[in-house]
Amino acid sequence: MEQRAEQQNPVLSLDIGGTMIRLAVISSEGRILAREHHLTTAEEGPALVIDRILSAMKGILKSHKVDLSQLHSISIATAGVIDTDNGVITSSPNLPGWVNIPLRDTVEAEYGISTFLLNDANAAALGEHEFGAGKGAVNLFYITVSTGIGSGIIIDNKLYSGTSGGAGEIGHMTIDVNGPACKCGSNGCLEVLASGTAVAREAINRIKNGEKSSLAETSDSIENISAKNIGQAAREGDTLALEVISRAAYYLGVGLANVVNLLNPDVIIIGGGLSKLGDLLLEPAIKTVQERAFQLPAQAVRIVPSQLGDDAGIIGAAAFAYRMKTAINEAT
Amino acid sequence: MEQRAEQQNPVLSLDIGGTMIRLAVISSEGRILAREHHLTTAEEGPALVIDRILSAMKGILKSHKVDLSQLHSISIATAGVIDTDNGVITSSPNLPGWVNIPLRDTVEAEYGISTFLLNDANAAALGEHEFGAGKGAVNLFYITVSTGIGSGIIIDNKLYSGTSGGAGEIGHMTIDVNGPACKCGSNGCLEVLASGTAVAREAINRIKNGEKSSLAETSDSIENISAKNIGQAAREGDTLALEVISRAAYYLGVGLANVVNLLNPDVIIIGGGLSKLGDLLLEPAIKTVQERAFQLPAQAVRIVPSQLGDDAGIIGAAAFAYRMKTAINEAT
Numbered sequence: 001m002e003q004r005a006e007q008q009n010p011v012l013s014l015d016i017g018g019t020m021i022r023l024a025v026i027s028s029e030g031r032i033l034a035r036e037h038h039l040t041t042a043e044e045g046p047a048l049v050i051d052r053i054l055s056a057m058k059g060i061l062k063s064h065k066v067d068l069s070q071l072h073s074i075s076i077a078t079a080g081v082i083d084t085d086n087g088v089i090t091s092s093p094n095l096p097g098w099v100n101i102p103l104r105d106t107v108e109a110e111y112g113i114s115t116f117l118l119n120d121a122n123a124a125a126l127g128e129h130e131f132g133a134g135k136g137a138v139n140l141f142y143i144t145v146s147t148g149i150g151s152g153i154i155i156d157n158k159l160y161s162g163t164s165g166g167a168g169e170i171g172h173m174t175i176d177v178n179g180p181a182c183k184c185g186s187n188g189c190l191e192v193l194a195s196g197t198a199v200a201r202e203a204i205n206r207i208k209n210g211e212k213s214s215l216a217e218t219s220d221s222i223e224n225i226s227a228k229n230i231g232q233a234a235r236e237g238d239t240l241a242l243e244v245i246s247r248a249a250y251y252l253g254v255g256l257a258n259v260v261n262l263l264n265p266d267v268i269i270i271g272g273g274l275s276k277l278g279d280l281l282l283e284p285a286i287k288t289v290q291e292r293a294f295q296l297p298a299q300a301v302r303i304v305p306s307q308l309g310d311d312a313g314i315i316g317a318a319a320f321a322y323r324m325k326t327a328i329n330e331a332t
Numbered sequence: 333m334e335q336r337a338e339q340q341n342p343v344l345s346l347d348i349g350g351t352m353i354r355l356a357v358i359s360s361e362g363r364i365l366a367r368e369h370h371l372t373t374a375e376e377g378p379a380l381v382i383d384r385i386l387s388a389m390k391g392i393l394k395s396h397k398v399d400l401s402q403l404h405s406i407s408i409a410t411a412g413v414i415d416t417d418n419g420v421i422t423s424s425p426n427l428p429g430w431v432n433i434p435l436r437d438t439v440e441a442e443y444g445i446s447t448f449l450l451n452d453a454n455a456a457a458l459g460e461h462e463f464g465a466g467k468g469a470v471n472l473f474y475i476t477v478s479t480g481i482g483s484g485i486i487i488d489n490k491l492y493s494g495t496s497g498g499a500g501e502i503g504h505m506t507i508d509v510n511g512p513a514c515k516c517g518s519n520g521c522l523e524v525l526a527s528g529t530a531v532a533r534e535a536i537n538r539i540k541n542g543e544k545s546s547l548a549e550t551s552d553s554i555e556n557i558s559a560k561n562i563g564q565a566a567r568e569g570d571t572l573a574l575e576v577i578s579r580a581a582y583y584l585g586v587g588l589a590n591v592v593n594l595l596n597p598d599v600i601i602i603g604g605g606l607s608k609l610g611d612l613l614l615e616p617a618i619k620t621v622q623e624r625a626f627q628l629p630a631q632a633v634r635i636v637p638s639q640l641g642d643d644a645g646i647i648g649a650a651a652f653a654y655r656m657k658t659a660i661n662e663a664t
Contacts, residue, residue: 081628139494139495155492160488162595163471164596164628164632166593166626166628166632167596169594170593172593173594175506175507176508176510177507177508177520179509184626251509262499262502262505263494265495291517292506292517297495297496297498299496300494301495
């Protein structure tokens with residue numbers, strides 16, 4: 001903590017998602033000094049995307065007049081299974097073809113400064129822990145509810161990423177053993193019941209089955225109704241939209257009750273696109289946790305929305321870089 | 333590790349369960365030098381049971397000629413929610429009336445030597461980690477499948493008991509959101525589908541519904557059929573018994589797949605009474621994990637039976653005492 005209190009050079013931080021690449025220069029207090037974003041266009045494949053990432057990094061430094069020598073390090077958060085020790089993207093469901101990509105070494109070779117690579121949900125967990133809704137927490141669970149569902153786990157103030165970097169796949173926790181098939185090959189996973197994709201699918205199916213909703217009128221095509229549309233309709237009082245969100249929130253609560261019983265964390269932070277629904281999502285989810293989890297761990301946990309929102313990943317990647325370099329310096 | 337390698341004085345170790353109290357004198361290499369067991373008769377209430385525990389402790393030391401001054405410490409594993417820092421049994425489902433019992437201080441006052449108190453599944457996890465099937469593991473998940481289902485979690489070589497000592501309640505992880513009611517107030521919990529109690533209930537119900545089984549002939553009363561009877565019948569080829577066990581094993585696999593996806597441990601150890609079924613339980617459970625969990629964490633995990641069996645708790649309690657006293661000595 002003392003290390004962070006004194007001013008250090010900023011980190012050039014990236015968050016590479018399936019849709020968007022975010023870049024930012026971030027201070028050691030977690031402030032965003034400069035930012036840019038670009039479309040990922042992941043379908044171009046890793047080589048072209050990485051070329052554009054390297055250019056974008058040069059671009060943001062140049063346009064904001066940050067010299068490489070002024071940087072603490074570079075830190076990259078990416079969706080998927082990340083081998084942080086070796087700086088390799090093992091695989092990524094949202095980045096087709098990104099298999100065993102040694103992105104850290106590529107960037108280090110280009111820029112010649114320390115570079116770090118970690119999973120985006122882990123980065124977001126750390127960001128919230130250091131600078132957001134999880135400040136002061138010891139055992140923290142961060143869940144992102146978006147197109148998919150993922151999580152980052154902090155145990156005893158340290159990121160926990162599992163034996164092979166694969167921990168945190170709460171989206172693929174079975175909560176309904178007889179439930180619908182999931183793209184992961186299993187069924188009844190939390191993701192297939194509570195993600196933005198699940199919310200949209202449920203609304204579309206119900207409207208197709210003849211149920212009334214303002215969504216049918218405001219959308220150009222029923223097939224294109226998105227979780228965002230449904231959130232808007234729910235805020236305007238549309239009954240079907242409210243029911244669909246409340247159902248997803250219930251399943252989210254079932255999944256979080258499992259986390260509360262298994263891990264007894266002091267805080268659960270809900271981020272991702274669907275968390276922007278606020279209390280429409282959080283209230284029924286928290287109610288379900290209180291109904292289903294044991295009293296002792298349910299009383300011990302705060303369940304709160306993300307404070308850093310879409311910036312949790314880039315801010316957390318920077319926090320990770322400060323932590324890692326401090327740890328490396330202490331070890332040597 | 334170096335601390336353990338050199339010979340230290342033995343620990344007087346206890347495992348207080350709902351049915352049985354086990355006592356043992358255990359060496360720093362995890363060997364049992366002397367042992368006894370007594371019925372708990374928990375219905376007598378905490379005061380009488382604790383009196384008998386204190387007598388039994390004197391008894392085992394006397395009959396095996398161990399002097400108090402030769403003991404490293406006393407260590408007690410108990411079912412329930414344990415506040416290890418303060419040495420208090422917060423509550424225990426298997427020990428009615430044991431609420432906020434400061435057992436550590438009671439024992440320390442009587443014997444005048446360092447005493448430790450921890451949850452029995454946590455103790456078993458540590459026992460397997462130090463001296464059993466989990467030697468060398470870094471991230472270990474121990475599950476006990478018995479009358480109920482519980483677990484102990486080791487993260488980064490350290491016991492993880494959660495923010496308020498309540499971690500590890502995998503028995504109350506919902507895997508079937510529309511499943512049967514559980515005594516915890518929730519429904520579709522792993523325990524209500526895969527415990528010994530669940531196995532017995534399922535067999536009894538099927539026999540009552542007219543299905544044929546050797547169990548109906550060998551038991552004095554259908555209501556009294558136990559998981560143990562069912563295991564015996566299964567080994568003798570009884571179809572109904574085999575099906576009931578295979579169903580429980582499937583649900584166990586669903587729960588363990590959730591653990592694999594969420595925690596990505598390097599080993600899962602299956603203990604408890606039902607684990608004595610061996611491959612009848614383990615094979616279908618492991619097959620289910622491989623089918624349902626992500627490939628990367630599923631490949632990273634060994635799923636193995638307990639090596640220490642019923643002794644995991646007392647041996648683990650001793651391991652905990654050696655660890656704690658070393659940590660206390662290093663801190664002072």
